Amino acid sequence: MNSYRRRNEGWMIDMALGTSGTEAMWPGMVPAWLECGQRQIDLERTMARVRSFKMITKEWERTARKLEAQALAAEQAGNTITAGEFYHRAAICYGRSKWPIMDNSSVRKRELHDAEDRCFDKVIAYNDLYTLKRVEIPFEGSTIAGILHLPKDVKKPPCVIFVPGMDMTKEDFPNVQNNVFVRRGMACLSIDGPGQGASNLRGIQSRLGTYEKALAAVLDALEKHDDIDSSNVSLLGLSLGGYYSVRGAAANPRFKAHVSMIGLYGHLDQFFMMAPPNFRHCFMYMAGIKTDAEMDAQVDELSVPRLAPQIKVPTLIVTAEYDQLTPLEAAEAFFGNMKCPKEIWIAEGQFHPVGALRANLWPMIADWIKHVASAGLPANHNVKTIIPES
Numbered sequence: 027m028n029s030y031r032r033r034n035e036g037w038m039i040d041m042a043l044g045t046s047g048t049e050a051m052w053p054g055m056v057p058a059w060l061e062c063g064q065r066q067i068d069l070e071r072t073m074a075r076v077r078s079f080k081m082i083t084k085e086w087e088r089t090a091r092k093l094e095a096q097a098l099a100a101e102q103a104g105n106t107i108t109a110g111e112f113y114h115r116a117a118i119c120y121g122r123s124k125w126p127i128m129d130n131s132s133v134r135k136r137e138l139h140d141a142e143d144r145c146f147d148k149v150i151a152y153n154d155l156y157t158l159k160r161v162e163i164p165f166e167g168s169t170i171a172g173i174l175h176l177p178k179d180v181k182k183p184p185c186v187i188f189v190p191g192m193d194m195t196k197e198d199f200p201n202v203q204n205n206v207f208v209r210r211g212m213a214c215l216s217i218d219g220p221g222q223g224a225s226n227l228r229g230i231q232s233r234l235g236t237y238e239k240a241l242a243a244v245l246d247a248l249e250k251h252d253d254i255d256s257s258n259v260s261l262l263g264l265s266l267g268g269y270y271s272v273r274g275a276a277a278n279p280r281f282k283a284h285v286s287m288i289g290l291y292g293h294l295d296q297f298f299m300m301a302p303p304n305f306r307h308c309f310m311y312m313a314g315i316k317t318d319a320e321m322d323a324q325v326d327e328l329s330v331p332r333l334a335p336q337i338k339v340p341t342l343i344v345t346a347e348y349d350q351l352t353p354l355e356a357a358e359a360f361f362g363n364m365k366c367p368k369e370i371w372i373a374e375g376q377f378h379p380v381g382a383l384r385a386n387l388w389p390m391i392a393d394w395i396k397h398v399a400s401a402g403l404p405a406n407h408n409v410k411t412i413i414p415e416s
Contacts, residue, residue: 083126191265219267237273335364338366342391
């Protein structure tokens with residue numbers, strides 16, 4: 027595939043955004059964002075102004091600055107809970123604004139990243155629901171940034187490591203206002219792993235094998251945290267994060283449970299052909315791959331179907347009936363080749379974001395992790411479940 031040609035087919039994204047908005051590309055994306063804590067009004071007003079891919083940065087930054095100003099006003103009035111909520115909305119919007127900038131030398135990207143950090147620091151300071159902490163995990167001469175969500179009044183809770191998707195950062199999930207893990211007595215460490223968020227700006231890219239090593243480093247670091255149960259750590263990945271979590275689970279049997287939600291279970295060429303034109307470019311940017319020839323040389327080894335039999339951790343695959351990026355046949359084939367205790371949930375009638383069912387799926391996934399991490403699953407466990415559309 028000639029990715030240079032594909033990158034220059036951005037007019038297709040612009041046409042979709044200009045005529046029908048985000049839903050034209052990703053049916054169900056709006057309710058998926060709402061489950062991260064985004065507000066309907068922020069989404070509607072911002073995306074109404076976006077008529078091309080290049081406009082995303084400017085318009086999300088505009089929304090973020092307005093929300094940050096409202097947060098500051100509430101803070102100055104002494105209304106810290108309100109301030110924290112506005113800062114949370116602003117942080118998510120700043121994170122969304124920097125995604126289209128695939129250049130780590132970009133001054134603007136660093137400014138937007140700093141603004142995201144600035145706002146989330148206030149979320150940490152003013153969150154009245156539970157404890158939030160920033161953590162730095164040593165990795166290959168640098169550190170991987172994470173945010174640790176800790177439930178109140180639970181001594182050494184089990185922990186879930188969350189791996190974000192391609193267009194996400196660690197601030198996006200879990201939703202601070204409705205954290206499905208802390209409400210169940212579990213901690214959650216959301217990370218900017220290699221190629222994501224802060225890691226990209228630190229030069230930590232998701233080269234072949236790097237994410238697996240990074241997750242091992244995170245597990246090692248958690249053993250030194252006395253505020254979580256380091257013997258009970260599970261792994262959850264979403265979208266591209268679900269691809270990385272598969273790689274991590276195959277390489278690290280220390281996890282108690284593993285959930286890969288709408289991951290990339292087929293050959294990556296299949297993903298690149300079905301995804302919007304800029305996704306191959308973004309994958310290469312995250313991985314530090316400079317040329318199409320280099321990408322083509324690695325694509326077989328980067329693809330995960332061969333890893334299915336290597337996973338020993340009890341694993342749940344959550345996929346969508348009509349996922350544009352991983353056809354159901356590829357997800358079911360991957361599931362069939364796994365030898366571990368396993369389940370697959372198929373979201374009926376859903377596309378890649380599984381947006382209409384995210385509000386149902388997150389608590390169900392949290393319950394599954396809590397149960398499996400504590401009680402395990404029989405070695406021959408093999409269950410397929412259809413999650414009904416309505």
